[in-house]
Amino acid sequence: MSASTLTAPSTEGASSDQLIARIDKVSKVFGRGDSAHTALEDVTLDIPRGEIFAVIGYSGAGKSTLVRLLNGLERATSGTVTVDGTDITALSGKPLREVRRRIGMVFQQFNLMRSRTVVGNVSYPLELAGLDRAEREDRVAQLLSFVGLLDKAWSYPEELSGGQKQRVGIARALATQPDLLLADESTSALDPETTRDVLGLLRRVNEELGISIVVITHELEVVRSIADRVAVLDAGRVVETGTVRDVLGAPQTPTTQRFLAAATGTSTNETLRQHLPQDLQGTLVSVVVGDERRLGRTLSAAAREHGVDFEILRGGVTELKAETLGSFTLALTGAPEAVEATIGSLRGIGTAEVIS
Numbered sequence: 056m057s058a059s060t061l062t063a064p065s066t067e068g069a070s071s072d073q074l075i076a077r078i079d080k081v082s083k084v085f086g087r088g089d090s091a092h093t094a095l096e097d098v099t100l101d102i103p104r105g106e107i108f109a110v111i112g113y114s115g116a117g118k119s120t121l122v123r124l125l126n127g128l129e130r131a132t133s134g135t136v137t138v139d140g141t142d143i144t145a146l147s148g149k150p151l152r153e154v155r156r157r158i159g160m161v162f163q164q165f166n167l168m169r170s171r172t173v174v175g176n177v178s179y180p181l182e183l184a185g186l187d188r189a190e191r192e193d194r195v196a197q198l199l200s201f202v203g204l205l206d207k208a209w210s211y212p213e214e215l216s217g218g219q220k221q222r223v224g225i226a227r228a229l230a231t232q233p234d235l236l237l238a239d240e241s242t243s244a245l246d247p248e249t250t251r252d253v254l255g256l257l258r259r260v261n262e263e264l265g266i267s268i269v270v271i272t273h274e275l276e277v278v279r280s281i282a283d284r285v286a287v288l289d290a291g292r293v294v295e296t297g298t299v300r301d302v303l304g305a306p307q308t309p310t311t312q313r314f315l316a317a318a319t320g321t322s323t324n325e326t327l328r329q330h331l332p333q334d335l336q337g338t339l340v341s342v343v344v345g346d347e348r349r350l351g352r353t354l355s356a357a358a359r360e361h362g363v364d365f366e367i368l369r370g371g372v373t374e375l376k377a378e379t380l381g382s383f384t385l386a387l388t389g390a391p392e393a394v395e396a397t398i399g400s401l402r403g404i405g406t407a408e409v410i411s
Protein backbone atom coordinates (compact mmCIF):
# COMPACT_ATOMS: atom_id res chain seq x y z
CA MET A 56 0.00 0.00 0.00
CA SER A 57 1.57 3.27 -0.98
CA ALA A 58 1.66 5.97 1.64
CA SER A 59 1.66 9.66 0.82
CA THR A 60 0.74 12.80 2.68
CA LEU A 61 -1.17 15.57 1.00
CA THR A 62 -1.52 19.10 2.21
CA ALA A 63 -4.83 20.89 2.22
CA PRO A 64 -5.16 23.01 -0.93
CA SER A 65 -7.28 26.15 -1.11
CA THR A 66 -10.47 25.76 -3.18
CA GLU A 67 -10.39 29.29 -4.52
CA GLY A 68 -10.35 29.09 -8.29
CA ALA A 69 -9.91 25.33 -7.93
CA SER A 70 -9.65 23.30 -11.10
CA SER A 71 -11.12 19.81 -11.38
CA ASP A 72 -7.61 18.52 -10.61
CA GLN A 73 -7.77 20.09 -7.17
CA LEU A 74 -11.30 18.89 -6.54
CA ILE A 75 -12.19 15.27 -5.85
CA ALA A 76 -15.87 16.11 -6.29
CA ARG A 77 -18.03 19.02 -7.30
CA ILE A 78 -21.74 19.33 -6.74
CA ASP A 79 -23.06 22.12 -8.92
CA LYS A 80 -26.54 23.65 -8.48
CA VAL A 81 -28.00 20.27 -7.62
CA SER A 82 -31.64 19.79 -6.73
CA LYS A 83 -33.30 16.48 -5.95
CA VAL A 84 -37.07 16.15 -5.93
CA PHE A 85 -38.74 12.88 -4.92
CA GLY A 86 -42.23 12.14 -6.24
CA ARG A 87 -44.44 14.32 -8.43
CA GLY A 88 -47.32 16.74 -8.27
CA ASP A 89 -48.90 17.07 -4.84
CA SER A 90 -46.62 14.43 -3.32
CA ALA A 91 -43.39 16.05 -4.65
CA HIS A 92 -40.77 16.56 -1.95
CA THR A 93 -37.59 18.58 -2.45
CA ALA A 94 -34.80 16.79 -0.54
CA LEU A 95 -31.99 19.01 -1.88
CA GLU A 96 -32.33 22.48 -3.36
CA ASP A 97 -29.70 24.30 -5.37
CA VAL A 98 -26.76 22.71 -3.56
CA THR A 99 -23.28 23.72 -4.70
CA LEU A 100 -20.19 22.24 -3.02
CA ASP A 101 -16.54 22.11 -4.05
CA ILE A 102 -14.84 19.20 -2.30
CA PRO A 103 -11.03 19.54 -2.39
CA ARG A 104 -8.81 16.57 -3.14
CA GLY A 105 -6.77 15.26 -0.21
CA GLU A 106 -8.96 16.72 2.54
CA ILE A 107 -11.61 15.53 4.97
CA PHE A 108 -14.83 17.31 4.11
CA ALA A 109 -17.76 17.04 6.52
CA VAL A 110 -21.43 17.52 5.77
CA ILE A 111 -23.41 18.10 8.97
CA GLY A 112 -27.16 18.38 9.36
CA TYR A 113 -30.07 17.34 11.52
CA SER A 114 -32.30 14.40 10.62
CA GLY A 115 -34.08 14.98 7.32
CA ALA A 116 -31.66 17.70 6.17
CA GLY A 117 -30.80 15.70 3.04
CA LYS A 118 -27.47 14.12 4.03
CA SER A 119 -28.24 10.59 2.82
CA THR A 120 -29.62 11.95 -0.43
CA LEU A 121 -26.36 13.85 -0.94
CA VAL A 122 -24.31 10.67 -0.39
CA ARG A 123 -26.49 8.73 -2.81
CA LEU A 124 -25.98 11.43 -5.45
CA LEU A 125 -22.21 11.40 -4.88
CA ASN A 126 -21.93 7.64 -5.30
CA GLY A 127 -24.28 7.54 -8.26
CA LEU A 128 -27.04 5.56 -6.53
CA GLU A 129 -29.46 8.41 -7.10
CA ARG A 130 -29.72 10.83 -10.03
CA ALA A 131 -30.03 14.61 -9.55
CA THR A 132 -33.29 16.20 -10.76
CA SER A 133 -31.18 19.14 -11.97
CA GLY A 134 -27.54 20.24 -11.75
CA THR A 135 -24.39 18.18 -12.09
CA VAL A 136 -22.30 15.91 -9.85
CA THR A 137 -18.66 15.50 -10.87
CA VAL A 138 -16.45 12.89 -9.21
CA ASP A 139 -12.74 12.78 -9.96
CA GLY A 140 -13.24 14.89 -13.08
CA THR A 141 -16.12 12.80 -14.48
CA ASP A 142 -19.67 14.15 -14.66
CA ILE A 143 -21.61 11.19 -13.30
CA THR A 144 -25.04 12.78 -13.76
CA ALA A 145 -25.35 11.48 -17.29
CA LEU A 146 -23.64 8.11 -16.76
CA SER A 147 -25.21 4.70 -16.37
CA GLY A 148 -24.21 1.04 -16.83
CA LYS A 149 -20.53 0.16 -17.12
CA PRO A 150 -19.05 3.72 -17.16
CA LEU A 151 -20.96 4.52 -13.95
CA ARG A 152 -19.80 1.28 -12.33
CA GLU A 153 -16.20 2.20 -13.19
CA VAL A 154 -16.48 5.58 -11.45
CA ARG A 155 -18.19 3.92 -8.48
CA ARG A 156 -15.27 1.50 -8.14
CA ARG A 157 -13.08 4.51 -7.28
CA ILE A 158 -15.43 5.42 -4.42
CA GLY A 159 -15.29 3.52 -1.10
CA MET A 160 -18.32 3.45 1.22
CA VAL A 161 -18.36 3.13 5.01
CA PHE A 162 -21.81 2.63 6.59
CA GLN A 163 -23.35 3.35 9.98
CA GLN A 164 -24.46 -0.27 10.45
CA PHE A 165 -21.19 -1.68 9.01
CA ASN A 166 -23.04 -3.86 6.40
CA LEU A 167 -20.72 -6.86 6.85
CA MET A 168 -21.57 -10.33 5.54
CA ARG A 169 -22.31 -12.47 8.59
CA SER A 170 -21.41 -15.73 6.88
CA ARG A 171 -17.89 -14.54 5.99
CA THR A 172 -14.88 -14.08 8.24
CA VAL A 173 -13.04 -10.76 8.48
CA VAL A 174 -10.71 -11.94 5.69
CA GLY A 175 -13.72 -13.02 3.61
CA ASN A 176 -15.41 -9.63 4.03
CA VAL A 177 -12.33 -7.57 3.12
CA SER A 178 -11.50 -9.93 0.26
CA TYR A 179 -14.99 -9.74 -1.30
CA PRO A 180 -14.51 -6.56 -3.40
CA LEU A 181 -11.18 -7.97 -4.61
CA GLU A 182 -12.92 -11.17 -5.76
CA LEU A 183 -15.43 -9.02 -7.67
CA ALA A 184 -12.54 -7.07 -9.21
CA GLY A 185 -11.03 -10.37 -10.41
CA LEU A 186 -7.75 -10.40 -8.42
CA ASP A 187 -6.14 -13.82 -8.10
CA ARG A 188 -5.85 -15.55 -4.76
CA ALA A 189 -2.22 -14.61 -4.01
CA GLU A 190 -2.84 -10.94 -4.78
CA ARG A 191 -5.97 -10.96 -2.64
CA GLU A 192 -4.21 -12.55 0.34
CA ASP A 193 -1.37 -10.09 0.12
CA ARG A 194 -3.65 -7.08 -0.08
CA VAL A 195 -6.03 -8.27 2.68
CA ALA A 196 -3.04 -8.79 5.02
CA GLN A 197 -1.83 -5.24 4.31
CA LEU A 198 -5.31 -3.83 4.93
CA LEU A 199 -5.83 -5.73 8.18
CA SER A 200 -2.43 -4.63 9.38
CA PHE A 201 -3.32 -1.01 8.52
CA VAL A 202 -6.59 -1.13 10.50
CA GLY A 203 -5.00 -3.12 13.36
CA LEU A 204 -7.06 -6.29 13.01
CA LEU A 205 -4.59 -8.99 11.95
CA ASP A 206 -5.39 -10.93 15.13
CA LYS A 207 -9.10 -11.05 14.18
CA ALA A 208 -8.52 -12.22 10.61
CA TRP A 209 -10.49 -15.48 11.04
CA SER A 210 -13.23 -14.12 13.32
CA TYR A 211 -16.83 -13.71 12.18
CA PRO A 212 -18.59 -10.32 12.48
CA GLU A 213 -20.72 -11.50 15.42
CA GLU A 214 -17.50 -12.12 17.39
CA LEU A 215 -16.38 -8.48 16.98
CA SER A 216 -17.15 -5.27 18.89
CA GLY A 217 -18.80 -2.35 17.06
CA GLY A 218 -15.47 -0.57 16.69
CA GLN A 219 -13.81 -3.70 15.27
CA LYS A 220 -16.69 -4.18 12.83
CA GLN A 221 -16.23 -0.62 11.61
CA ARG A 222 -12.49 -1.24 11.16
CA VAL A 223 -13.40 -4.18 8.93
CA GLY A 224 -15.85 -1.91 7.09
CA ILE A 225 -13.06 0.62 6.51
CA ALA A 226 -10.58 -2.07 5.37
CA ARG A 227 -13.18 -3.40 2.91
CA ALA A 228 -13.86 0.13 1.61
CA LEU A 229 -10.10 0.61 1.02
CA ALA A 230 -9.64 -2.75 -0.72
CA THR A 231 -10.04 -1.46 -4.27
CA GLN A 232 -7.81 1.56 -3.59
CA PRO A 233 -10.49 4.26 -3.95
CA ASP A 234 -9.68 7.93 -4.51
CA LEU A 235 -12.68 9.01 -2.45
CA LEU A 236 -14.12 7.51 0.73
CA LEU A 237 -17.70 8.32 1.72
CA ALA A 238 -18.32 7.73 5.42
CA ASP A 239 -22.06 7.92 6.09
CA GLU A 240 -22.70 8.31 9.85
CA SER A 241 -19.79 5.90 10.32
CA THR A 242 -19.52 6.50 14.08
CA SER A 243 -23.19 7.06 14.96
CA ALA A 244 -23.64 3.50 16.26
CA LEU A 245 -20.51 3.67 18.45
CA ASP A 246 -19.76 4.83 22.00
CA PRO A 247 -17.62 7.99 22.47
CA GLU A 248 -14.33 6.16 23.04
CA THR A 249 -14.77 3.85 20.06
CA THR A 250 -15.87 6.88 18.03
CA ARG A 251 -12.52 8.53 18.77
CA ASP A 252 -10.69 5.34 17.67
CA VAL A 253 -12.56 5.11 14.39
CA LEU A 254 -12.15 8.83 13.71
CA GLY A 255 -8.42 8.40 14.35
CA LEU A 256 -8.35 5.63 11.77
CA LEU A 257 -10.20 7.76 9.20
CA ARG A 258 -7.65 10.49 9.81
CA ARG A 259 -4.82 8.03 9.11
CA VAL A 260 -6.57 6.94 5.91
CA ASN A 261 -6.55 10.57 4.82
CA GLU A 262 -3.05 11.50 6.00
CA GLU A 263 -1.10 8.31 5.31
CA LEU A 264 -2.87 7.07 2.18
CA GLY A 265 -3.81 10.49 0.78
CA ILE A 266 -7.44 9.44 0.26
CA SER A 267 -10.04 12.23 0.19
CA ILE A 268 -12.90 11.63 2.60
CA VAL A 269 -16.44 12.99 2.81
CA VAL A 270 -17.99 12.36 6.22
CA ILE A 271 -21.72 12.71 6.65
CA THR A 272 -22.74 13.28 10.24
CA HIS A 273 -25.15 14.82 12.71
CA GLU A 274 -22.41 15.04 15.37
CA LEU A 275 -20.30 18.17 15.68
CA GLU A 276 -17.66 16.07 17.47
CA VAL A 277 -16.89 14.37 14.14
CA VAL A 278 -16.51 17.70 12.36
CA ARG A 279 -14.37 19.21 15.10
CA SER A 280 -11.93 16.37 15.44
CA ILE A 281 -11.17 15.34 11.85
CA ALA A 282 -12.61 17.68 9.23
CA ASP A 283 -10.75 20.37 7.31
CA ARG A 284 -13.89 21.86 5.82
CA VAL A 285 -17.57 21.64 6.60
CA ALA A 286 -20.89 22.29 4.91
CA VAL A 287 -23.96 22.77 7.10
CA LEU A 288 -27.10 21.36 5.50
CA ASP A 289 -30.53 22.53 6.63
CA ALA A 290 -33.81 21.50 4.99
CA GLY A 291 -32.04 20.56 1.77
CA ARG A 292 -29.95 23.71 1.48
CA VAL A 293 -26.32 24.48 2.28
CA VAL A 294 -26.60 27.28 4.83
CA GLU A 295 -22.88 27.62 5.60
CA THR A 296 -19.65 26.24 4.23
CA GLY A 297 -15.96 26.90 4.71
CA THR A 298 -12.99 25.78 6.79
CA VAL A 299 -13.99 24.27 10.13
CA ARG A 300 -12.22 27.11 11.89
CA ASP A 301 -14.11 29.82 10.00
CA VAL A 302 -17.53 28.17 10.26
CA LEU A 303 -17.27 27.15 13.92
CA GLY A 304 -15.33 30.29 14.84
CA ALA A 305 -18.03 32.64 13.59
CA PRO A 306 -21.21 30.63 13.01
CA GLN A 307 -23.54 32.75 10.88
CA THR A 308 -26.76 30.76 11.03
CA PRO A 309 -28.98 29.55 13.91
CA THR A 310 -28.46 25.94 12.71
CA THR A 311 -24.69 26.11 13.13
CA GLN A 312 -25.05 27.98 16.42
CA ARG A 313 -27.34 25.18 17.69
CA PHE A 314 -24.79 22.50 16.77
CA LEU A 315 -22.01 24.46 18.46
CA ALA A 316 -24.04 25.27 21.56
CA ALA A 317 -25.03 21.60 21.99
CA ALA A 318 -21.46 20.39 21.52
CA THR A 319 -19.80 22.90 23.83
CA GLY A 320 -22.56 23.11 26.43
CA THR A 321 -22.84 26.87 25.86
CA SER A 322 -25.79 28.98 24.73
CA THR A 323 -26.78 30.27 21.35
CA ASN A 324 -26.97 34.07 21.18
CA GLU A 325 -30.76 33.74 21.13
CA THR A 326 -31.04 31.70 24.36
CA LEU A 327 -28.35 33.85 25.97
CA ARG A 328 -30.46 36.98 25.33
CA GLN A 329 -33.48 35.28 26.91
CA HIS A 330 -31.61 34.30 30.06
CA LEU A 331 -29.57 37.40 30.75
CA PRO A 332 -29.69 38.70 34.31
CA GLN A 333 -32.14 41.64 34.45
CA ASP A 334 -29.57 43.91 36.07
CA LEU A 335 -26.82 43.20 33.57
CA GLN A 336 -25.03 46.34 32.43
CA GLY A 337 -22.80 47.00 29.48
CA THR A 338 -22.20 45.87 25.94
CA LEU A 339 -22.51 42.16 25.21
CA VAL A 340 -19.80 40.86 22.93
CA SER A 341 -19.30 37.37 21.52
CA VAL A 342 -15.59 36.63 21.06
CA VAL A 343 -13.83 33.75 19.32
CA VAL A 344 -10.06 33.38 19.73
CA GLY A 345 -7.48 30.78 18.82
CA ASP A 346 -5.45 31.31 21.98
CA GLU A 347 -7.59 31.86 25.06
CA ARG A 348 -4.62 33.12 27.13
CA ARG A 349 -4.35 36.12 24.80
CA LEU A 350 -7.97 36.92 25.64
CA GLY A 351 -7.11 37.21 29.34
CA ARG A 352 -4.09 39.41 28.59
CA THR A 353 -6.07 41.63 26.18
CA LEU A 354 -8.89 42.14 28.68
CA SER A 355 -6.49 42.93 31.53
CA ALA A 356 -4.70 45.48 29.33
CA ALA A 357 -8.07 47.04 28.34
CA ALA A 358 -9.02 47.33 32.02
CA ARG A 359 -5.70 49.02 32.80
CA GLU A 360 -5.45 51.31 29.77
CA HIS A 361 -9.09 52.22 29.10
CA GLY A 362 -10.68 51.67 32.51
CA VAL A 363 -13.12 49.12 31.04
CA ASP A 364 -14.76 46.56 33.33
CA PHE A 365 -15.40 43.11 31.95
CA GLU A 366 -17.41 40.09 33.01
CA ILE A 367 -17.14 36.68 31.31
CA LEU A 368 -20.72 35.38 31.11
CA ARG A 369 -20.30 32.14 29.17
CA GLY A 370 -17.59 30.35 27.35
CA GLY A 371 -15.48 27.36 26.66
CA VAL A 372 -12.62 26.02 24.59
CA THR A 373 -13.24 23.61 21.71
CA GLU A 374 -10.51 21.43 20.25
CA LEU A 375 -10.36 21.26 16.47
CA LYS A 376 -8.24 18.95 14.29
CA ALA A 377 -5.08 21.04 14.59
CA GLU A 378 -5.91 23.94 16.87
CA THR A 379 -8.18 25.13 19.66
CA LEU A 380 -11.00 27.60 19.47
CA GLY A 381 -12.11 29.62 22.51
CA SER A 382 -15.62 31.00 22.35
CA PHE A 383 -16.74 33.47 25.04
CA THR A 384 -19.53 35.95 25.73
CA LEU A 385 -18.43 39.07 27.60
CA ALA A 386 -20.15 42.08 29.12
CA LEU A 387 -18.02 45.23 28.79
CA THR A 388 -18.77 48.36 30.82
CA GLY A 389 -17.14 51.76 30.59
CA ALA A 390 -17.13 54.92 28.49
CA PRO A 391 -18.40 54.24 24.91
CA GLU A 392 -14.97 55.10 23.37
CA ALA A 393 -13.24 52.82 25.87
CA VAL A 394 -15.60 49.93 25.09
CA GLU A 395 -15.12 50.58 21.37
CA ALA A 396 -11.32 50.55 21.80
CA THR A 397 -11.54 47.27 23.75
CA ILE A 398 -13.63 45.66 20.99
CA GLY A 399 -10.97 46.86 18.53
CA SER A 400 -8.26 45.11 20.60
CA LEU A 401 -10.36 41.93 20.74
CA ARG A 402 -10.69 41.99 16.95
CA GLY A 403 -6.91 42.08 16.84
CA ILE A 404 -6.72 38.62 18.43
CA GLY A 405 -9.82 36.97 16.96
CA THR A 406 -13.37 37.79 16.01
CA ALA A 407 -15.62 39.96 18.17
CA GLU A 408 -19.30 40.49 17.46
CA VAL A 409 -21.49 42.90 19.43
CA ILE A 410 -24.64 41.00 20.48
CA SER A 411 -26.48 43.87 22.21
Ligand SMILES: Nc1ncnc2c1ncn2[C@@H]1O[C@H](COP(=O)(O)OP(=O)(O)OP(=O)(O)O)[C@@H](O)[C@H]1O
Binds near residue numbers: 093112117118
Ligand atom coordinates in the same frame (compact mmCIF):
# COMPACT_ATOMS: atom_id res chain seq x y z
N1 LIG B 1 -36.84 7.93 -1.80
C1 LIG B 1 -37.45 8.96 -1.23
N2 LIG B 1 -38.74 9.26 -1.53
C2 LIG B 1 -39.35 10.32 -0.96
N3 LIG B 1 -38.79 11.16 -0.08
C3 LIG B 1 -37.52 10.91 0.27
C4 LIG B 1 -36.78 9.80 -0.27
N4 LIG B 1 -35.52 9.81 0.27
C5 LIG B 1 -35.49 10.86 1.11
N5 LIG B 1 -36.68 11.52 1.10
C6 LIG B 1 -36.99 12.73 1.90
O1 LIG B 1 -35.98 13.71 1.65
C7 LIG B 1 -35.63 14.40 2.86
C8 LIG B 1 -34.14 14.24 3.13
O2 LIG B 1 -33.90 12.86 3.47
P1 LIG B 1 -32.44 12.28 3.80
O3 LIG B 1 -32.63 10.84 4.14
O4 LIG B 1 -31.53 12.64 2.71
O5 LIG B 1 -32.09 13.12 5.11
P2 LIG B 1 -30.95 12.85 6.19
O6 LIG B 1 -30.36 14.18 6.50
O7 LIG B 1 -30.04 11.79 5.72
O8 LIG B 1 -31.78 12.34 7.43
P3 LIG B 1 -31.44 11.12 8.44
O9 LIG B 1 -30.24 11.57 9.21
O10 LIG B 1 -32.70 11.05 9.27
O11 LIG B 1 -31.23 9.92 7.60
C9 LIG B 1 -36.51 13.81 3.96
O12 LIG B 1 -37.62 14.67 4.14
C10 LIG B 1 -36.94 12.47 3.40
O13 LIG B 1 -38.21 12.10 3.90
